[in-house]
Amino acid sequence: MATGVVAALFGLQSLAASAPVRSDVLMLLTPEGLLAGVGDGFRRGYELAMADARACGVEPPTLQLGWVPPEQDPRAALTARPLPGLLIAPPAVSLVSYGLLAQELGLTVLLPLQRGSSLSGLPSLTGADRLWPVLPARSLEADRLAKGLIEDRRSRVLVIHDGSSEQIALADRFVASLSGDGGRVVGYQEGSQEIADPDARTITRLVDDVDFFRPQALVVLTTPSSPLAMAVREARWPADLTLVWPFPAREPLANAQLGVDPLSRGPGWSRFAETFQRHYNYAPSLVEATGYDTGQLAAVAARRPGDTKPWDMAWLDPKAQPRELCAALKTRRQGGRTALKGAASQLDLGEGSPPSAQLQLTPLPAAGNDPRS
Numbered sequence: 001m002a003t004g005v006v007a008a009l010f011g012l013q014s015l016a017a018s019a020p021v022r023s024d025v026l027m028l029l030t031p032e033g034l035l036a037g038v039g040d041g042f043r044r045g046y047e048l049a050m051a052d053a054r055a056c057g058v059e060p061p062t063l064q065l066g067w068v069p070p071e072q073d074p075r076a077a078l079t080a081r082p083l084p085g086l087l088i089a090p091p092a093v094s095l096v097s098y099g100l101l102a103q104e105l106g107l108t109v110l111l112p113l114q115r116g117s118s119l120s121g122l123p124s125l126t127g128a129d130r131l132w133p134v135l136p137a138r139s140l141e142a143d144r145l146a147k148g149l150i151e152d153r154r155s156r157v158l159v160i161h162d163g164s165s166e167q168i169a170l171a172d173r174f175v176a177s178l179s180g181d182g183g184r185v186v187g188y189q190e191g192s193q194e195i196a197d198p199d200a201r202t203i204t205r206l207v208d209d210v211d212f213f214r215p216q217a218l219v220v221l222t223t224p225s226s227p228l229a230m231a232v233r234e235a236r237w238p239a240d241l242t243l244v245w246p247f248p249a250r251e252p253l254a255n256a257q258l259g260v261d262p263l264s265r266g267p268g269w270s271r272f273a274e275t276f277q278r279h280y281n282y283a284p285s286l287v288e289a290t291g292y293d294t295g296q297l298a299a300v301a302a303r304r305p306g307d308t309k310p311w312d313m314a315w316l317d318p319k320a321q322p323r324e325l326c327a328a329l330k331t332r333r334q335g336g337r338t339a340l341k342g343a344a345s346q347l348d349l350g351e352g353s354p355p356s357a358q359l360q361l362t363p364l365p366a367a368g369n370d371p372r373s
Contacts, residue, residue: 024061049295099127266342
């Protein structure tokens, strides 16, 4: 297994360094993504979209692979090759670098696995009109949790986070979303509270705050295995308090819980998941679904042989009725605008604007009576 990964790395490095033949699409990956298997899953989803395009009677765009370390300027992967029509960026890139690159070279760039807080500043960047996120921003999770609490009539909440930049951004979005829908954030300070070091004294003070302010829910914005998440799980809370997480609630506790599944879905999810399972013999994740959506976009964006016009996304109409790939390809060939049925999102993306998606909440009832009740 390790030998195969090393061989893949050297093969991609060599390809990125030489690549004398122009390809329609250049897919860049990071070494970390290859080692974690992200690249494999993403490419399987992409290849399934290419197979679907062939079944529609269309020859899909040619593809080459390259890899760049996360800290490397993407220009290094493009200097020794003819420019592709479409560039697929690796995960978690510097949007500033890719925006400048897209503007300078006139490239259309897809950002398949970019989800973090960097997307919030995307519209103001140079070259943003050439950058196209394929996945919903993580802020959508905050919106979904806020809406779920409002629907459950648990709109009086206390919000804490672990101090990381991602969770701070998620907390700010959650507070704005909840307040905009008529909810109320309580606590000894306005907005959310940071708990970077959840020692016993800090958690005791948090329990006292909950006793004093009597929120209906405690929103804990952190990762599943963080010290903050573990400390909150081990603390004793009033029986009527709901614990809210930005990830699926799986472990039963003495209190009711509400989480959100990060596996975003679009109208094409069911068909994609069934086809992928049959083809590869395992259930797809968000990575595979995003690879498929990226492949759909590449297939429809592809220029016909001999067409020297730059690739663009002007054909995409985010407000149109989503269509299956074959119908979208036909509309594109006829010169019309269209939309696609996304697997991982609604694919209603725009210039510098991520798409929306369906997110499922994961409510979990209390496992038993709290001794304090």
